[in-house]
Structures are given as C-alpha cells and as structure tokens.
Amino acid sequence: MILDAAGLALRNLFAPETRSVFWxxxxxTLLVLAGLWFALRETFVAFAMPWVDALMPGTPEWAGWLTFIFGIFASIGLALALALLLSSVTAIIAxxxxxxxxxxxxxxDYPGDRPGTAMPxxxxxxxxxxxxxxxxxxNFIALLLLLVPGVNIVAFFLVNGYLLGREFFEFAAMRFRSPDEARLFRSRHSGTVFAAGLVIAAFLAIPFLNLLTPLFAAGLMVHLHKMLSVRTPLAV
Structure with missing residues (x-):
C-alpha cells in the first residue's frame, strides 16, 4: 500500500496537472532556504566572530590559514543547520x-469520489x-543526538518519519474529516502512517530532489488516506 502510494506520488511530481504547483x-522553497541561509550567516557573524577574534587576538599573518580553516568548518556547520531546517521549511510550504x-x-485519480474541502x-x-x-x-533534538554514535542517522529518520508522517497525513485527512476525526483516524493506522513518514524522511535525505518534499509528501499522504479510507468508509 505504501509503495503504491509512493509510486503514485512520484508520478504526480512531474504530471502536467501539477506543473504550476511544482514550480x-x-x-x-529556494527563496525560504536562501533567506534562512543569510539569516544564519548574519547571526553567526554577529555573535560567533567577535568571540573568535577575542579568543585569538593579534593572530600573525602566517597563521591566517587558521581563519581559512575555521571558515570552512563554519560553512559546513551552516550547511548542516540549513539541511536540518529543510523539514521545517517543508512544513510551512505544505x-x-x-x-x-x-x-x-x-x-x-478519484473522479468518482466526493471531493475534499480545502482548509480555510x-x-x-x-x-x-x-x-x-x-x-x-x-530536529533540534535530532541535532543533539548527532553527537551520539550509532544513534545520529537513526534519530534523523525516526524524528522526521514520525513528525512528517503524522502531520502530512492529518493535513490530507482534514480535507474529509474534522481535526479530531483526522487525529483519531491517524492513530488507528499509526504504524502505516509512520512507515509512510519514513519514506518521506528518506526522500528528504536525497540532495536536490528533497526540494520537492512538500509536493511528494502531500501526494503520498493524499493517496494513502484514500487507500485507508476504503477500509473505513467516510460518512456521507
């Protein structure tokens, strides 16, 4: 079921009908990530660089390579922070x-079914x-767990799998159900929803393609909700 929904969601990414949403x-996503990059960079320059200057006052010219190396590590750190924020950006865009x-x-795909109602x-x-x-x-908790060997990558997938699966599924379910009913329906199928969330987390880990995570996750959960609703028919 999950693989079927994922396959349909992948097909949906490049379908002509969703081309406008695609762009x-x-x-x-790029605009928000660019804004976050500049915000993180300026925050780092404003708060971290004075501390570095105070730590290494009067650094001789021959030691300038230390500043260069520090800059490289700082850039890697900012890129990592941006990558961890991508799932949060996905939440807003979704x-x-x-x-x-x-x-x-x-x-x-479901022309004979009752259409859903968009949220205000x-x-x-x-x-x-x-x-x-x-x-x-x-993801902040997952970032802290990156320091724990053997837990770091697992923590990323578990945290994002659970949170993204839960929220995207409820988004899709609330087109047909009240918020309370959507949460109850999700809890009844919590294992399936979590497994689908892991698929979203895996998609999120693919560079460049992860920019389409909101589109993929939305499609996956819309299809999954439809499939699960066959088992629990909606009240008319």
Missing part, C-alpha cells in the same frame, strides 16, 4: 500547497506554523 514549490495538490489528485487559509497557516515549531524542536 511554485521549487521557487518558494500548508500553502497541499490543497492544490490534493485537488489535482482527487480530480484525476487562516486555519491552514496556523496549522503550518504549529507544524513548523514541532518539527523544528524535533
């Missing part, structure tokens, strides 16, 4: 485009911001 997701993706999928923009943004905060905290 919106790419453009907005709230903007999930309904667009869902409508395309429902019309194309205010509620969608509020839910996205809450999702952003939860994922941010989760």
């Amino acid at each position: 919106k997701v790419i453009g907005l 709230g903007l485009f999930l309904d667009d993706v869902a409508e395309v999928i429902e019309k194309r 923009i205010g509620a969608a943004m509020l839910s996205s911001l809450k999702f952003f905060g939860i994922v941010l905290v989760g």
Whole structure:
C-alpha cells in the first residue's frame, strides 16, 4: 500500500496537472532556504566572530590559514543547520500547497469520489506554523543526538518519519474529516502512517530532489488516506 502510494506520488511530481504547483514549490522553497541561509550567516557573524577574534587576538599573518580553516568548518556547520531546517521549511510550504495538490489528485485519480474541502487559509497557516515549531524542536533534538554514535542517522529518520508522517497525513485527512476525526483516524493506522513518514524522511535525505518534499509528501499522504479510507468508509 505504501509503495503504491509512493509510486503514485512520484508520478504526480512531474504530471502536467501539477506543473504550476511544482514550480511554485521549487521557487518558494529556494527563496525560504536562501533567506534562512543569510539569516544564519548574519547571526553567526554577529555573535560567533567577535568571540573568535577575542579568543585569538593579534593572530600573525602566517597563521591566517587558521581563519581559512575555521571558515570552512563554519560553512559546513551552516550547511548542516540549513539541511536540518529543510523539514521545517517543508512544513510551512505544505500548508500553502497541499490543497492544490490534493485537488489535482482527487480530480484525476478519484473522479468518482466526493471531493475534499480545502482548509480555510487562516486555519491552514496556523496549522503550518504549529507544524513548523514541532518539527523544528524535533530536529533540534535530532541535532543533539548527532553527537551520539550509532544513534545520529537513526534519530534523523525516526524524528522526521514520525513528525512528517503524522502531520502530512492529518493535513490530507482534514480535507474529509474534522481535526479530531483526522487525529483519531491517524492513530488507528499509526504504524502505516509512520512507515509512510519514513519514506518521506528518506526522500528528504536525497540532495536536490528533497526540494520537492512538500509536493511528494502531500501526494503520498493524499493517496494513502484514500487507500485507508476504503477500509473505513467516510460518512456521507
């Protein structure tokens, strides 16, 4: 079931019907990541560089290579921080485009089913911001666990698998159910939703392709919700 939903979601990435959403997701993701990069860089320059200058005052010219090496490590650290923030960025963008993706999928792949109802923009943004905060905290914990050998990579997949799976599935479910019903439905199928979340986390770990995570995750969970709803029919 999950592999079927993932295959349909991959097909959906480059479908003509979702081309406009495709470019919106790419453009907005790059824009947000660029903004975060400059914010992280300026924060680092403002707070870390004075500390470095105080730690190594009057560094002779021949030791300038130390500054160069430090700059390399700082850039790697900023890139790592940006990579960890990508899942949080995914959360924000998902709230903007999930309904667009869902409508395309429902019309194309489930024309005989009752169409879902888009969340009001205010509620969608509020839910996205809450999702952003939860994922941010989760990935901060995962970042701390990177220091623990044998746990680091596993922590990344478990944290993002659980959080992304839960939130994207509830986003998809709330097109047909109340928030409480969506959470209950997700809890009934928690194992399946978590496994699908791990697929999203794996997609998130693929460089460049991970820019399309909001589009892929939305499509995956829309299909998965449809498949699971066959077992638990919706009330008309």
